[in-house]
Amino acid sequence: MRLSKYLLVLLLPVLCMFACSKDKNAAEPAPGIVGKWYLKKYQTRTYKNEVLVKDTSRANYTPADFEVFGSDGSGYTSNFTPSGETALIQYKYTLNGNVLVINRTTPAFYEGTYTVITLTNSSLEVSYESSITLNGDHYRGIDNISFKRE
DSSP states (O other), X not given: OHHHHHHHHHHHHHHHHHHOOOOTTOOOOOOOSOEEEEEEEEEXXXXXXXXXXXXXEEOOOOXXXXXXXXXXXXXXXXXXXXXXXXXXXXXXXXEETTEXXXXXXXXXXXXXXXXXXXXXXXXXXXXXXXXXXXXXXXXXXXXXXXXXXX
């Protein structure tokens, strides 16, 4: 009887340890925007009266071209300038669902509201739309900006 009590006392912690296991079906946390994002591609399409008149893109960015989104809603952009220097510009941002609002114009962003198209642990793509009517013609611009987290 005494031996079975000792065995029970010794086996109980071992059983508890193996009874607890990681839930392999647990949901992964949603990817967040906080962190450092390297600019990879900037595409601009311009429409006049809904007809595409210009489509340009740039993808030759350097490691000095990036955005940092802080957990406190602050951010900054790093941009390699034509003179060979790196410029840093601070801003504030909010992200609510797929709506990203930037409060200051930077080399990568206009001040305004963006739609988040893709947000994964390694990829961020946002879109910005603007429009104006001039002399009866309707002009619309769409900028798509792609970033990678490395």
